[in-house]
Amino acid sequence: MPRPTKQTPERGSARQRLLEAARDVIRAKGFAATSVDELCAAAGVTKGAFFHHFASKEALGIAAAEFWGSSTGALFAGAPYHAPTDPLDRVLAYLDFRRLLIGGETWQWTCLVGTMAEEVHQTHPDIARACGEAIFGHAATLEADIALAMAQHGISEPSAASLARHTQAVLQGAFVLAKAGGGVEAGQEALDHLKRYVELLFRKGET
Amino acid sequence: MPRPTKQTPERGSARQRLLEAARDVIRAKGFAATSVDELCAAAGVTKGAFFHHFASKEALGIAAAEFWGSSTGALFAGAPYHAPTDPLDRVLAYLDFRRLLIGGETWQWTCLVGTMAEEVHQTHPDIARACGEAIFGHAATLEADIALAMAQHGISEPSAASLARHTQAVLQGAFVLAKAGGGVEAGQEALDHLKRYVELLFRKGET
DNA sequence: GTGATAATACCGACCGAATGGTACGGTCCC
DNA sequence: GGGACCGTACCATTCGGTCGGTATTATCAC
Numbered sequence: 001m002p003r004p005t006k007q008t009p010e011r012g013s014a015r016q017r018l019l020e021a022a023r024d025v026i027r028a029k030g031f032a033a034t035s036v037d038e039l040c041a042a043a044g045v046t047k048g049a050f051f052h053h054f055a056s057k058e059a060l061g062i063a064a065a066e067f068w069g070s071s072t073g074a075l076f077a078g079a080p081y082h083a084p085t086d087p088l089d090r091v092l093a094y095l096d097f098r099r100l101l102i103g104g105e106t107w108q109w110t111c112l113v114g115t116m117a118e119e120v121h122q123t124h125p126d127i128a129r130a131c132g133e134a135i136f137g138h139a140a141t142l143e144a145d146i147a148l149a150m151a152q153h154g155i156s157e158p159s160a161a162s163l164a165r166h167t168q169a170v171l172q173g174a175f176v177l178a179k180a181g182g183g184v185e186a187g188q189e190a191l192d193h194l195k196r197y198v199e200l201l202f203r204k205g206e207t
Numbered sequence: 208m209p210r211p212t213k214q215t216p217e218r219g220s221a222r223q224r225l226l227e228a229a230r231d232v233i234r235a236k237g238f239a240a241t242s243v244d245e246l247c248a249a250a251g252v253t254k255g256a257f258f259h260h261f262a263s264k265e266a267l268g269i270a271a272a273e274f275w276g277s278s279t280g281a282l283f284a285g286a287p288y289h290a291p292t293d294p295l296d297r298v299l300a301y302l303d304f305r306r307l308l309i310g311g312e313t314w315q316w317t318c319l320v321g322t323m324a325e326e327v328h329q330t331h332p333d334i335a336r337a338c339g340e341a342i343f344g345h346a347a348t349l350e351a352d353i354a355l356a357m358a359q360h361g362i363s364e365p366s367a368a369s370l371a372r373h374t375q376a377v378l379q380g381a382f383v384l385a386k387a388g389g390g391v392e393a394g395q396e397a398l399d400h401l402k403r404y405v406e407l408l409f410r411k412g413e414t
Numbered sequence: 415g416t417g418a419t420a421a422t423a424c425c426g427a428c429c430g431a432a433t434g435g436t437a438c439g440g441t442c443c444c
Numbered sequence: 445g446g447g448a449c450c451g452t453a454c455c456a457t458t459c460g461g462t463c464g465g466t467a468t469t470a471t472c473a474c
Binding site: 220253256 | 425426
C-alpha cells in the first residue's frame, strides 16, 4: 500500500481513516473497550500515525464526536425531508427519514455520540461535552421548522426547542432499547410513538 | 474490619457489597472502564473474594444487571403510584413518580442496565441479555394498568405492551441527554413530553 | 457436648497479556 | 534543509485472572 500523499490521498489521509474507524469500532464496542492498537489496525495505520494526529486517546474521542457531528450534519442537510412546503410536513418527513435509516446491524444505525456520552460522561468530560454539542446541535436544526409549524397551528405550549430536544431523546432511547435486545423493531416502534405524539400535538390546535 | 460471618453479616456479605459497589461505580464510569481492583476497593473486599463469588468480570456484570432488576423491582412495587383507583391515574402517577426520582448527581438517578446495554451489547451479549430482561421486565409491570386504561377509554391503537416499552425508551433517552450535558432539566423535560403524549392519547378517546 | 471432617468464605501475592504512550528514525514534499 | 507525516521498537503500568493457603462454619458420629 503506497503512502498516501497530499496530492494523492488515496482513500483519505491517516487522520480521516482513523476517524472513520473510530466511528464504526467505537459504536460497536464502546470507547473504553476499544484499544488504540485496534483502531490503528482497523484504519490500516500504525501507532506512530495515531499519536501524530491525536495527542491522546481522549483527543481522538473528542475529534470523533466532532467528526460525527459534521458528517451527520451534512447527511441531514442534504436529505430529502426538507422538500415539503408545509413546515409540519417537513417535521414529520424528518421523523420518517429517521425511521428509514433504521436497519441492518445495530451498530450501523445507532448513534456514536449518544453511546460515548453515556459511557464517558464522568471519566472524560471533554468527550461528553463534544458529544452534547453534536446532539443538541442537531436538535437545533429542527427548531426552525417546528417553530414555524407551531406558529401556523397556533400552538405555544411546549417550546420548539424543547420538542426538538425531545425527538433526540426518543431516538437515543430507541437505540438503547434496540441494544438491550429490542432490535430494529424497538427502534421503529419508538419512532412511531414519537410521530404519533407530534401528530396529536398539532391536531389539538388544528390550523 | 472483622470478617463478616453468617451470623453477623455486618453490612452484608462480600457478594452483596460487591453488587452494590458495581451498581454505583459502573453507573458512573461504565463497565469497561471499571476495573476489578476498583470494584474490590469500593466494596472493601479483596480480589480473592471477588473471584470466589463471580467467575469473571462478565459474570459480575450479569449479576449486577439481575441485582438491579430485583432491587428496582422492589422499589417500584412498593411505590405509592399504585394507590389511585383509576388505571389511567395510576399510569400518570407512575410517570410523576419517575420524574420525582430525578435529582442530584447524574449517576445517582440514571439506569445501570441502560448504560451497560448500550456499552456491551456487542462485546458481552450475555450482559446485554440480562440488561434487556431488566428493562423489558420492568416495562411489563406497567402493561396491566395501561391495558385497563385503554379498555376504559376505548382505545386500541398502540398496544399496551408497546406503550409500556415506549415509556422506557423515553426514560433511557432522557438519561443519555442528561449525560450529554442536559442534566436534570433534560430528564424532567423528556418526562413532561411523555406525560403529555399519554394524556393526548387518552384524551382523544375520552371515557 | 466433643472431636473429626468437609465445605464455604476469604485473603493476597503473583502472572502473562494487553494497555496507552514515547523515542527515534526514516521518507516525502515544499 | 526543514517540517509534516508516518513506521517500528520499546516502556511502565494496569488489566483480568490464578493459586496456594487460612479462617470460619456446618455436619455428624459417638
